[in-house]
Amino acid sequence: MDSNGNNSVEDVARSLDAFFSSSSSSSPPSSAPRPVPLDIADGLTLLSPPTAAGPTLNWGILGAGRVSHDFVQALKALPQARVVAVGASTLPKAEAFASTHKIPGAHGSYEALARDPNVQIVYVGTLHAFHKEHALLALEAGKHVLVEKPVACRAEDGVVMVARAREKELLFLEGMWTRFFPVVEMARYLISSGAIGRVVALHADFGFNSSDSEGYPDSPFFNHALGGGGLLFVGVYPISMAPLCFGSRMPTKIAAAGVVDTQTEVDLSGGVVLEYEGGRGGGGWQY
Ligand SMILES: NC(=O)C1=CN([C@@H]2O[C@H](COP(=O)(O)OP(=O)(O)OC[C@H]3O[C@@H](n4cnc5c(N)ncnc54)[C@H](OP(=O)(O)O)[C@@H]3O)[C@@H](O)[C@H]2O)C=CC1
Numbered sequence: 001m002d003s004n005g006n007n008s009v010e011d012v013a014r015s016l017d018a019f020f021s022s023s024s025s026s027s028p029p030s031s032a033p034r035p036v037p038l039d040i041a042d043g044l045t046l047l048s049p050p051t052a053a054g055p056t057l058n059w060g061i062l063g064a065g066r067v068s069h070d071f072v073q074a075l076k077a078l079p080q081a082r083v084v085a086v087g088a089s090t091l092p093k094a095e096a097f098a099s100t101h102k103i104p105g106a107h108g109s110y111e112a113l114a115r116d117p118n119v120q121i122v123y124v125g126t127l128h129a130f131h132k133e134h135a136l137l138a139l140e141a142g143k144h145v146l147v148e149k150p151v152a153c154r155a156e157d158g159v160v161m162v163a164r165a166r167e168k169e170l171l172f173l174e175g176m177w178t179r180f181f182p183v184v185e186m187a188r189y190l191i192s193s194g195a196i197g198r199v200v201a202l203h204a205d206f207g208f209n210s211s212d213s214e215g216y217p218d219s220p221f222f223n224h225a226l227g228g229g230g231l232l233f234v235g236v237y238p239i240s241m242a243p244l245c246f247g248s249r250m251p252t253k254i255a256a257a258g259v260v261d262t263q264t265e266v267d268l269s270g271g272v273v274l275e276y277e278g279g280r281g282g283g284g285w286q287y
C-alpha cells in the first residue's frame with residue numbers, strides 16, 4: 001500500500017491470484033476469508049455458490065418470443081435444468097416453440113402454464129410492460145420466478161413483486177445476465193476486497209445500433225406503450241452497476257437527459273448521473 005493508502009500493483013496482483021486460486025475447481029480453496037461483495041452484504045443478492053450438481057429444476061417458459069428462445073437454448077447447457085412446459089398467448093405459438101425445443105408441455109395461455117403442476121420455476125420472457133402481471137400470476141400459483149430485465153417499467157411494480165415473493169417465500173430474480181459475467185464477478189471481488197481502494201466514480205455504458213436488428217418503427221424497442229426506449233431496454237445494464245459499486249443506498253441526486261424520437265416518443269439515447277453520499281457516482285446509456 002502506498003503513502004496515500006492506495007493499493008500497489010503488487011497488492012492487486014496478489015488479490016487476483018487469491019481470487020483465481022479460490023474460485024478454480026482444480027486448486028485447493030484458499031484459507032483466506034473471501035470478502036463479501038457489497039450487493040450480497042446489502043442483501044441485494046444472496047450468497048449461494050453455483051454448483052455443478054444441484055437438484056433438477058423443472059422450468060416453465062412464459063412467452064414464446066425471441067429471448068425465450070435464447071434462454072431455453074442456454075438452459076440446455078445445464079444438466080440440472082429441465083424445461084417441462086411453455087405457455088404462450090396462443091396454443092399454436094406454444095406448440096411451435098415446444099416442437100422447436102422438444103418441450104413436452106404446451107399451453108395456450110399463461111394461466112395454464114402457471115397452474116401446470118409439473119412446473120417449479122417460471123421464466124417470464126414477455127415484454128417488460130407485462131412483467132408485473134405475468135410474474136404475479138406465477139407467484140400466486142406458488143412458482144419461483146426468473147423475470148427478464150428490466151424487472152418492471154416502474155419501480156413501484158418491482159416493489160409489489162418482491163413483496164409478494166417474500167410473502168410466499170418464493171425465489172424471485174431479475175434476469176440481469178451481465179451481473180453474472182466473470183468480469184463483473186471479478187470487479188465485485190476487487191471492490192469488496194479493497195484491492196482497488198474506495199470507488200469514487202463509475203462510468204458504465206451500453207450501446208448498440210438498433211437499425212441492425214430492430215425494425216423502425218414497429219419493433220417493441222420503439223413502442224412507448226410496450227415499454228420501448230433505450231433506458232428500459234439497455235440503460236438498465238449500466239445503471240445496475242451502480243449498486244455493485246456503491247451499495248443499495250439510494251443516490252442522493254439523480255440527473256438525466258436524453259434524446260427522444262419525435263415520431264415514436266421513445267428515448268433513443270440518454271445519460272444519467274447518480275450522485276451518492278460523499279460525492280461518488282456515475283452512469284450512461286445509448287442505443
Ligand atoms: N437478457 C437479454 O439478453 C435480453 C432480454 N430482453 C428482455 O426480454 C424481454 C422480451 O424481449 P424479446 O424476446 O426481444 O421480445 P419479443 O418481441 O420477442 O416479445 C416477447 C413476448 O412478449 C409477448 N408480446 C410481444 N408483443 C406483445 C404485444 N404487443 N402484446 C402482448 N404481448 C406481446 C409475446 O408473447 P407470446 O409469445 O406469448 O405471444 C412475445 O413472444 C424484454 O423485457 C426485454 O427487455 C431482450 C433482449 C435481450
Ligand SMILES: O=C1OC[C@@H](O)[C@H](O)[C@H]1O
Nearest residue numbers: 149177208213233234237
Ligand atoms: O437486453 C438486450 O437488449 C438489446 C440487445 O441488443 C442486447 O443484447 C440485450 O442484452
